[in-house]
Amino acid sequence: MSSEKTDTRTRILDAAWGLLESRDGPARMADIARAAGISRQALYMHFPNRADLLIATTRHIDAVKDIDARLVPSRTAETGRARLDAFVEAWGAYIPEIQGVARALMAMQEADAEARRAWADRMAAVREGCAAAVDALARDGDLAPGLSPEAATDLLWTLLSVPNWAHLTGPCGWSQADYRHAMTRLARAALVAPDG
Amino acid sequence: MSSEKTDTRTRILDAAWGLLESRDGPARMADIARAAGISRQALYMHFPNRADLLIATTRHIDAVKDIDARLVPSRTAETGRARLDAFVEAWGAYIPEIQGVARALMAMQEADAEARRAWADRMAAVREGCAAAVDALARDGDLAPGLSPEAATDLLWTLLSVPNWAHLTGPCGWSQADYRHAMTRLARAALVAPDG
DNA sequence: GTGTAAACTTGACACTGTGTCCATAGCGGT
DNA sequence: ACCGCTATGGACACAGTGTCAAGTTTACAC
Structure with a gap:
């Protein structure tokens, strides 16, 4: 019943996703509407503005790509070091998908x-992941001396930022493997x- | 002769600078013109478009703040390590001024x-500074093992990016001193x- | 069938900001 | 007096977002 014909909202989200990931130029509201097979105005019936549509698209991608499942290795890691590595790897592999x-x-x-608030919100979730990794590290006594958990969290959060x-993968020309390796290190x- | 009355171009650059550093909202062409005491159209007689104006503003700041002088300690450092520290410090202290x-x-x-090209251009200059510091480090044999000079340069370039x-100073709430200390480390x- | 409500369409429009065009004015130099 | 430069004011094209109003389609209820 619910999904006999694809939900319009979902079609919009998929269209936005597709355009944003593959597109040369910028994806305007009109482009997204056309790609979804609806009028530009219908778009505004589902999302009040561009920022809301974009943020809904990230959440949609999260659901489709199952971000939670990807973070399981990090959450279940035995040591703090392993947790850090797993988190860097999971998030680092996820960035290209939402890029x-x-x-x-x-x-x-x-x-x-609005966009500022929305993006800050999303990034706050990433920070929580960073904090969890840092806490695990601190519990093992493996956090670098002279570094508070908060500072370490902020630092990791910054290192793992999308920019x-x-x-690294743009101007520097690194491959995803290069990025993954260097960022882990x-x-x-x-x-x-x-210490060892 | 040249500067009996302040050059209009310079007045524009100063106005743009002032607005961009202190402003709440975005600095539009009309705002900058008003601040410089000229008409919006006169602005376009001096700078063909916004990107050109902005990039000229960065160069203007470079000249006023004498970026070259600030980099002297880095260029004249005795060891690679000292050069790295000095470069991080100099550039890190400079960022807030051009932020x-x-x-x-x-x-x-x-x-x-156009803006993309212009900014890439400016950042290429920063990369050269990074490369010089990395080279000095490599000459001393102090570059971390398993790291090519190119990779090290890219890494440093990324760490020192404006974003x-x-x-760190925005969402993370760090002070400039916090930033300086953590980035050096x-x-x-x-x-x-x-090794020691 | 008739009614009605929701989702959608078409078309027009307001608004913002950039960049262009043009007619004109002031002013210094020759 | 004339030229050339710099500047002004006003109008305008253009792109993109968001709004509004009138009408259409579809589906479901009674």
Whole structure:
């Protein structure tokens, strides 16, 4: 009953996703509407504005790509070090999947307060993941000396930011494997006590 | 002769600078013109478009704040490690001064190819500074094992990016001193061989 | 069938900001 | 007096977002 014909909302979300990930130019509201097979105005019946649509798209991607399942290895890691590695790997592998939406949302930040709030909200969730990894590290006594858990969390949160991924894989020309390897190494160097 | 009455171009640049660093909302062309005491159209006689104006503003700030002088300690450092520290410190202290223009220019990137090119250009200069520091480190044999000079340069370049500064001092709430301290430590941890 | 409500369409429009065009004015130099 | 430069004011094209109103389709109820 619920899904005999694809829900319009879902079609919109899929269309937005597709355009944002694959597109050359920017994905405008009209482009997304056309791709979803509806009129531009119908778009506004489902999402009051662009920021809301974009943020809903990230949540949609989260659901389809099952972000929670990807984080299981991190949550179930035995040691703090393993948890850190697993988190870096999971989130680092996830960034390319949301890269398009993330870029669009970040580009709106300067102009649109709504977009700012929405993106900050999403990033707060990432920070929680960082905090959990740092806590595990601290419980093992493996947190680098002179680094408070809060500072370590902020640092990891920053290292794993989307702009950093974009910079390394864009201007720097790194492959995803390069990124993954270097970021794992970097996170360890930044957070883990130098001891063995 | 040249500067008996302040050059209009300079007045524009100062106005843009002032607005961009201190402003709540976005600095539009009309705002900048008004602040410079000229008409919006006169602005376009001096700068063909917003991207050009913004990039000229960064160069203007470079000249006024004498970026070259600030980099002297880095260039004249005796050891690679000292050079790295000095570079991180100099650039890290400089970011807050250009933060406003940088944000405006970065916000245009998505939409405007001209802005993209201009900002990439400016960042290429920063990368050269990073490369010089990494080379000095490599000459001393102090570059972390398993890290090529190119990879190390890219890494440092990324760590010192404006978005990272913005993230730490914005959402993370760090002070400039916090940033300076953590970034110095982080750059060392990321690039310098663990040996003493 | 008739009625009604929801989802959707078409078309027009307001608004913002960039960039262009043009007619004109002031002013210094020759 | 004339030229050239810099500037002004006003109008306008264009893109993109968001709004509004009138009408259509569909499905479901009575």
